[in-house]
Amino acid sequence: MFTDSWNLMNTSLKKSQWTTAHGRLPSAFRLLPSALCLVPSAFRLLPSAFCLLLSGCAGVQSSLDPAGPQADHIARIWWLMLFILSAIFVIVMALLALATWRRRASADNETELILKPEAGGESRMSTLVTTGVVITVFVLFILLISSFLTGRSLHSLAASNPQPLTIDITGQQWWWQVKYENDMPSQMVTTANEIHIPVGRIVQFKLKSNDVIHSFWVPNLHGKTDLIPGHVAATWIRADRPGIYRGQCAEFCGHQHAHMAFTVVVETEEQFKHWYDAQLLAAAQPANTQLARGQQVFMTSTCIMCHRIQGTDAGGAVGPDLTHVASRLTIAAGTLANTRDNLANWILDSQAIKPGNRMPPNPLNTEDLSALLDYLQSLK
Ligand code: CUA
Numbered sequence: 001m002f003t004d005s006w007n008l009m010n011t012s013l014k015k016s017q018w019t020t021a022h023g024r025l026p027s028a029f030r031l032l033p034s035a036l037c038l039v040p041s042a043f044r045l046l047p048s049a050f051c052l053l054l055s056g057c058a059g060v061q062s063s064l065d066p067a068g069p070q071a072d073h074i075a076r077i078w079w080l081m082l083f084i085l086s087a088i089f090v091i092v093m094a095l096l097a098l099a100t101w102r103r104r105a106s107a108d109n110e111t112e113l114i115l116k117p118e119a120g121g122e123s124r125m126s127t128l129v130t131t132g133v134v135i136t137v138f139v140l141f142i143l144l145i146s147s148f149l150t151g152r153s154l155h156s157l158a159a160s161n162p163q164p165l166t167i168d169i170t171g172q173q174w175w176w177q178v179k180y181e182n183d184m185p186s187q188m189v190t191t192a193n194e195i196h197i198p199v200g201r202i203v204q205f206k207l208k209s210n211d212v213i214h215s216f217w218v219p220n221l222h223g224k225t226d227l228i229p230g231h232v233a234a235t236w237i238r239a240d241r242p243g244i245y246r247g248q249c250a251e252f253c254g255h256q257h258a259h260m261a262f263t264v265v266v267e268t269e270e271q272f273k274h275w276y277d278a279q280l281l282a283a284a285q286p287a288n289t290q291l292a293r294g295q296q297v298f299m300t301s302t303c304i305m306c307h308r309i310q311g312t313d314a315g316g317a318v319g320p321d322l323t324h325v326a327s328r329l330t331i332a333a334g335t336l337a338n339t340r341d342n343l344a345n346w347i348l349d350s351q352a353i354k355p356g357n358r359m360p361p362n363p364l365n366t367e368d369l370s371a372l373l374d375y376l377q378s379l380k
Helices: 002-022 032-044 046-055 069-107 121-160 269-280 289-300 340-353 366-378
Strands: 165-172 175-180 189-192 194-198 202-209 214-216 225-227 233-238 243-248 261-267
Touching: 069 121, 069 233, 121 202, 121 233, 165 194, 165 214, 165 225, 189 194, 189 269, 194 269, 202 214, 202 225, 225 233, 261 269, 289 366, 340 366
Parallel strands: 165 202, 194 261
Antiparallel strands: 165 175, 175 189, 202 233, 214 225, 243 261
C-alpha cells in the first residue's frame, strides 16, 4: 500500500512537471483519473487484506503462532518492534510529505527564495534536531530493554527444571538423528527426523553436528540454535499446545538444505509414553513369507550398509534408523509423506528427488521392491 501511494505520488509530481514543460499529457497520464477512482475501492479492501495478512501468521511453521513460552516471548518482541517501527515509518513519511508540500508552496513565490535568515529559525531548527535525537535514543532504549528482558525470559526455562527430558540431536547432510537420553542404555530411543515430546514438559535439546553448521529451528516453539561441529549447543523448549509442528534447518548447509526438515509431535503424557515404549522395542519379526522376503532383500542389498534396524544384523549409522520407519509421518527429512508410492520412488532413485544425498539408486525388480516395501511398512 505504501509503495502504491508512493508510486502514485511520484507519478503525479512527474505529471505536473511534464505538463509545465510540454503543455500536453502523454496517454499514460490520461488514464490517471480512472486509476485514482480505483483508490477508494482499494481502501475498502484494506480490512480484508489485513485479515488475510494476519491469517498468514498462523500455521505449523510460524513464529507468530506460538505454542510455548519461548516462541511466545519471541513473538511478543516481534510485534512490539513491528508496531514501533511501523509508527516511525508512518511519521517519517508524513513529515517528508509535509516538507515536500511546504517547499513547493514556498517555491511558488520566487522572491521568497532570496537568502534571508528567518528570525528565530536557527533556534527552532536546533530544538527540532534535539527533539529528534532524544526521541531516537528513547526508542532505541525501549528496544534494548525489551530485547534484554526477552533474552532473560528465554534463559529462565533452563533454570526452572534441573531434570528435563533430554534429546540429543545430530545434524547430518541432510537429515536429523534424534536420540532420547536415558541413564540406562536399554531405555534410549533412536529415531530420525521426527521428535515426539509430551505437552507441558520442559525439554532440553543437545545439538551437535558431524559435518557442517546446521541450525535447529521450530518456529512455533523457539528461535534458532546453531549446530556447530565439535561443539554441543543446548536449547530448552516447552510446548503448551498439542499438535504437529514443522521444524527446518535454518543455516545453509549444502545442496539439500531446504529439504532438511523435521516434525515435532506434541502429545499428551500418555500418548508420549505409548509412543516411547513402542520405539524401545526391536523391529517386528517378519510374520509371513512376503515380509521375510522383504527383510532378505534389505539384508542382501546396499540398504544394510547405511541403515540400522534394531533386532536384525543391519547396524549402519550413515542414514536414518529404520527400526520403526513405518510409524513416521514423513520420509527423507520431511521431504515426502510416508506413503508406499513415495517410499518406492525414494528407494529406486532418491537422487531424482533429493539430488546429492548419500543414498545410491537401488534398481530392484518389481517383486523384490514390493516385498521390501511390505517389510518396511510393517516396521511400525
Ligand atoms: Cu542443515 Cu541447512
